[in-house]
Amino acid sequence: MQMISDFLAMGGYGGFIWSAYGAVAVILIGLLVISLRELRTTSAEVAALEANSPRRRRNNADNKDATS
Amino acid sequence: MIQQYANPARFNRLAATLMPWFAWPAGILIVVGLYFALFNSPPDYQQGDTVRIMYVHVPAAWMALFVYTSMALSSAVGLIWKHPLAHLSAQAAAPIGACFTFVCLLTGSLWGKPMWGTWWVWDARLTSVLILFFLYLGFMALQNAFDDPARGERSAAILAIIGFINVPIIKFSVDWWNTLHQPASVVKMSGPAIHSSMLIPLFMMGIGFTLYFCALLLLRMKTLMLARRARGMSMAQLHQQTAE
Amino acid sequence: MSALVLILRREMRLALRQIGDSAIIVLFFVLAAVLFPFGVGPEPNMLARMAPGVVWVTALLAAMLSFERLFTPDFEDGSLEQLALGPAPLEMVALAKAAAHWLTTGLPLMIAAPLIAVLYRLPDSGYGALMTTMALGTPTISLIGTVGAALTLGSRRGGVLLSLLVIPLIVPVLIFGTAAIDAAIGGFPVRQHLMLMGGFLLGALVLTPLATAAALRQALE
Numbered sequence: 001m002q003m004i005s006d007f008l009a010m011g012g013y014g015g016f017i018w019s020a021y022g023a024v025a026v027i028l029i030g031l032l033v034i035s036l037r038e039l040r041t042t043s044a045e046v047a048a049l050e051a052n053s054p055r056r057r058r059n060n061a062d063n064k065d066a067t068s
Numbered sequence: 069m070i071q072q073y074a075n076p077a078r079f080n081r082l083a084a085t086l087m088p089w090f091a092w093p094a095g096i097l098i099v100v101g102l103y104f105a106l107f108n109s110p111p112d113y114q115q116g117d118t119v120r121i122m123y124v125h126v127p128a129a130w131m132a133l134f135v136y137t138s139m140a141l142s143s144a145v146g147l148i149w150k151h152p153l154a155h156l157s158a159q160a161a162a163p164i165g166a167c168f169t170f171v172c173l174l175t176g177s178l179w180g181k182p183m184w185g186t187w188w189v190w191d192a193r194l195t196s197v198l199i200l201f202f203l204y205l206g207f208m209a210l211q212n213a214f215d216d217p218a219r220g221e222r223s224a225a226i227l228a229i230i231g232f233i234n235v236p237i238i239k240f241s242v243d244w245w246n247t248l249h250q251p252a253s254v255v256k257m258s259g260p261a262i263h264s265s266m267l268i269p270l271f272m273m274g275i276g277f278t279l280y281f282c283a284l285l286l287l288r289m290k291t292l293m294l295a296r297r298a299r300g301m302s303m304a305q306l307h308q309q310t311a312e
Numbered sequence: 313m314s315a316l317v318l319i320l321r322r323e324m325r326l327a328l329r330q331i332g333d334s335a336i337i338v339l340f341f342v343l344a345a346v347l348f349p350f351g352v353g354p355e356p357n358m359l360a361r362m363a364p365g366v367v368w369v370t371a372l373l374a375a376m377l378s379f380e381r382l383f384t385p386d387f388e389d390g391s392l393e394q395l396a397l398g399p400a401p402l403e404m405v406a407l408a409k410a411a412a413h414w415l416t417t418g419l420p421l422m423i424a425a426p427l428i429a430v431l432y433r434l435p436d437s438g439y440g441a442l443m444t445t446m447a448l449g450t451p452t453i454s455l456i457g458t459v460g461a462a463l464t465l466g467s468r469r470g471g472v473l474l475s476l477l478v479i480p481l482i483v484p485v486l487i488f489g490t491a492a493i494d495a496a497i498g499g500f501p502v503r504q505h506l507m508l509m510g511g512f513l514l515g516a517l518v519l520t521p522l523a524t525a526a527a528l529r530q531a532l533e
Contacts, residue, residue, distance in 0.1 A: 007261040011120045016121065016181060017117060017121055017239050020174070020175040020179065021121075024128070027170065030128070035284055039294070042294040042298060045295075046294050049305065141401060209451070213467035214468070215468070219531070223463045223467075223527060223531075226527050226530075227463055231480075235514075241483070241484035241487045244491075
């Protein structure tokens with residue numbers, strides 16, 4: 001128990017060290033989560049558009065993107 | 069040779085192949101690096117345990133510069149060779165770089181308070197990183213400021229290149245202006261000035277952050293590509309509806 | 313070279329027709345500088361200490377206000393396109409635009425600067441350095457601001473965005489401009505600061521027309 005609290009205290013600087021690491025975790029994981037969510041919503045959007053567009057367009061979509 | 073990856077389907081295949089090679093080592097290196105950083109590295113004889121902040125602060129500073137460099141390079145590629153993926157990669161990299169720069173500033177502040185007794189000093193390195201942060205924000209703002217996305221990405225690309233020329237100038241002028249920050253201690257002609265027990269976790273975190281960036285870059289590029297496609301498709305459908 | 317003179321003459325004619333715009337910029341400069349004593353108190357020593365920084369920062373902010381309209385009228389009425397199609401290279405057009413901007417904004421700011429220095433009781437030894445740094449620094453600001461104006465041409469929220477882009481790039485000018493004045497007041501050599509500012513000006517003179525022209529080209533695409 002003593003060891004754990006010593007570790008958490010970090011020689012008296014625990015507040016600074018843990019908030020630094022906490023901020024890093026929040027920012028880097030947050031960015032990852034936001035990016036994943038964006039990917040999911042955008043793929044859903046594309047899938048929805050594909051579903052109600054005529055067949056001809058669906059086949060051409062890849063080539064058209066490459067040139068644009 | 070790069071041209072063939074301009075095709076979205078090919079890019080997606082390549083990204084899918086590369087992704088696990090970036091994502092897994094990134095996760096493992098960061099977790100192991102954190103273990104060493106927090107449990108298995110000695111406290112500094114001067115700075116005590118606060119030196120542990122270095123293991124996130126310094127790699128974040130490396131990434132801030134590395135990501136900006138990659139952004140400026142891909143902007144140049146996009147402007148010169150008109151490669152469609154290049155602008156996309158700059159656009160995808162900017163928020164990641166901005167986050168790393170912010171992490172660097174924030175952890176630096178949390179390290180400065182116990183060591184220097186203040187959250188912020190107008191010191192050369194801090195100030196030039198702050199300006200780098202503004203350059204990232206300016207890049208993203210300029211990119212989104214136009215109704216025509218193609219115009220935004222080209223304008224922002226020119227800005228990224230100007231910033232790339234200007235960053236060393238800013239760096240050296242603020243160096244002259246004021247200095248308190250300790251000089252770089254890892255990369256030196258005479259070899260690193262810090263002990264290997266600290267250097268190993270530092271490099272683990274550095275490589276882990278780099279791989280994290282690579283994986284996230286691919287993911288964000290894929291999203292941007294899909295978004296572009298969605299835009300094209302909804303435009304096409306709109307045209308068709310109005311034609312009917 | 314004659315193309316440069318022709319464009320410059322056109323710009324000056326247009327600018328002189330709207331001389332009120334320059335007057336407003338100078339007025340803003342003076343007004344912003346006058347605000348500081350209300351904020352920090354009228355203590356003479358402190359004001360003298362702040363003088364170089366206040367003059368430079370407010371001059372910079374005043375210049376920021378003037379860039380937004382640099383290309384917009386020409387862009388909207390199509391004369392920018394004509395200039396681009398004309399015989400003169402777009403780099404020359406960019407240089408002429410920056411020169412005209414300096415003549416109509418930088419120069420008036422420079423002339424107004426000693427007035428503010430007097431209000432702030434800048435020590436006598438600082439005036440030479442103030443005018444020299446202004447003479448070297450304001451053209452650099454005009455050149456860099458021209459790039460920003462070309463980059464943001466036709467964007468939403470042009471003015472604020474322009475400041476966000478240009479201010480970080482101008483920091484070195486600000487640093488050495490105030491450092492030179494401080495050095496002159498303290499009796500230290502000023503030469504190296506001025507040499508560096510001259511270096512920035514020469515560098516900007518060579519590089520910014522290229523960047524402005526590139527930005528204009530893709531705005532017209």
